[in-house]
Amino acid sequence: MRLDLSSQIVLDRVPQRYYRPENEYELSAQTRYEKVPTSIYESSVDASLHIAKYIADRIREKQKSNETFVLGLPGGHSPQTVYGELVRFHKEEGLSFKNVIVFNLYEFYPLQPQSNSNLRLLKELFLDHVDILPQNIYSPDGSVPKEEILNYCRCYEQTIQKVGGIDYLLLGLGRAGNIGLNIAGSSFGSKTRLVLLDVQSKKEAVNTFGSLDKVPDSAVTVGLSTIMNAKEITLIAWGEDKAKSIVDVVEGNISDRIPASCLQSHLNAHIVLDLNAAYGLTRINRPWLVTSCDWNDKLIRRAIVWLCQKLNKPILKLTNKDYQNNGLEELLSLYGSAYNVNIMVFNNLQHTITGWPGGKPNADDTNRPERAKPFPKKVVIFSPHPDDDVISMGGTFKRLVDQKHDVHVAYQTSGNIAVGDDEVIRYVSVMEDVRSKYDPTNEVLKKEYADILQFLLHDKKQDDVDTPDVLFLKGHIRRGEAVAGCRYVGIDASHARFLDLPFYETGKIKKNPISEADVEIIKDYLLEIKPHEVFVAGDLADPHGTHKVCLDAILAAIDELKDADWLKDCRIWMYRGAWQEWEIDHIEMAVPISPEELRAKRNAILKHQSQMESAPFLGNDERLFWQRAEERNKATADLYHQLGLASYEAIEAFVEYKPL
Structure with a gap:
């Protein structure tokens, strides 16, 4: 494996x-x-x-x-x-x-x-x-x-x-x-x-x-x-x-x-x-400046985008002289003129843009990122933490639902260590108020709530690991938020699955290595759904490494299943957003987001209240997750526009993964 x-x-x-x-x-x-x-x-x-x-x-x-x-x-x-x-x-x-x-x-x-x-x-x-x-x-x-x-x-x-x-x-x-x-x-x-x-x-x-x-x-x-x-x-x-x-x-x-x-x-x-x-x-990153290149579509796109940004020009205004003065004479030799390269790259970028992330039914899909058939598709969105789905692809998530695809979400980890103690204290206090009104004779629950509050308010020391009961509550706080986000986007809670991969459940920041047990859980889930389209987090800049482990578990499962007929007909798309965004030369599907859809995405992210200002692991970026997502999505749209393409409010970007 x-x-x-x-x-x-x-x-x-x-x-x-x-x-x-x-x-x-x-x-x-x-x-x-x-x-x-x-x-x-x-x-x-x-x-x-x-x-x-x-x-x-x-x-x-x-x-x-x-x-x-x-x-x-x-x-x-x-x-x-x-x-x-x-x-x-x-x-x-x-x-x-x-x-x-x-x-x-x-x-x-x-x-x-x-x-x-x-x-x-x-x-x-x-x-x-x-x-x-x-x-x-x-x-x-x-x-x-x-x-x-x-x-x-x-x-x-x-x-x-x-x-x-x-x-x-x-x-x-x-x-x-x-x-x-x-x-x-x-x-x-x-x-x-x-x-x-x-x-x-x-x-x-x-x-x-x-x-x-x-x-x-x-x-x-x-x-x-x-x-x-x-x-x-x-x-x-x-x-x-x-x-x-x-x-x-x-x-x-x-x-x-x-x-x-x-x-x-x-x-x-x-x-x-x-x-x-x-x-x-x-x-x-810019090999054309130091050696002859093995040119392919992505490297050509990267070079031309770099040249556009350096000269502050859209693609179709680049000239032969621009190429000659910036180390790109090889492309002129290969393609004859700047115009030939410009129009090729322009069309290549244009073809990444689609408002139909699940494929447009009854349409010519020759130049579309996602195929038209089958329609509707079974779609699985894997989310490493219980909020990565809406942070990174909330607009595309809602678009898939609105376009009547059968969308499922699999939350790979509980995210329980990323819930602050204050959140648990607030929830337990409410639960105790409810118990005292509707079940006043339940001494078991009364003691349980009192023990949790005693631990969090008085007994817990700096290096103490949370008790199993506290971890349970923290995990279920995040479950509730994830379900609320799904409900807001438009899918039923029955389509949200919490995998609780074993590598994560240590109660500590330090996690266990990925194991075959993690992979088997994902394999079983994929075999149950047999999706036509899968979205996974390809955001490897997560400072705590959870995204990488979650991606490795999915890719290992896909590697084990890759000979299955249903998987051969399945597209796998990698998204980013929580920690970084795809560079434009790698983007293979760009889903435009309208102003209204961007506000809806923000609202879905805000359902994850425990991950707002009080979240323990916001990382090195001072912005809240909804702010990061919006600004990155807007920056991607602005770059497409600067290159001479249509102007959108925001764009969510995806790269296809092809099993090795």
């Missing part, structure tokens, strides 16, 4: 020679905008294995000469697959860590004895599973008294120097370009010190602490000077949400606005990326 198919979606549009050049000459040409040596892998799994093998080899080299190997390690999500491989090497290949000294790069401050911490995370993921000597683990202490913290930082720096400095430093990349917890404005001469966390850094720490209000205000971090003194540095980044920062770090100028840009001046720094994180680099 293939459980990581989402990582291969990008391969459909990036030829291997762009990220694995055939020779040194090609590498030199393609990377001429890159100021730090950068390696790109097809997936984070492949990249992590490569890094772990290199670290293991360095450890063994030091063991042969009876020397210690000093390793600097970060927390965060990115290095977790590297740590997993190192643990595997220890257990399966006998790799010993007895000669390894580890320095934790940062720790949050102040910390209570039982608080989550960066060191605790490192131990859970790595250090507790290998034979490293306890006395060889160094970490900033989050409980040092405030009056001693400055001297403590100086001593930590001195300890690094006493062991000979850091031999190999592994770094993750923050979304704002920070390394360690050195945020924008950090001095390049800074050493280990106490820093005040900015809002971005605190949001990235939510995965460790559970909610923003539990994240400490400060941290002790090694400084940029300490980092630059490491003998060898590898910075890693996975996922589309890191792509913009990677461009700044690799191709931008050295600036304290982007702390990681200082790596450009390190003599032995190396950056390792997966394809999604590398997507903004010139050789991946």
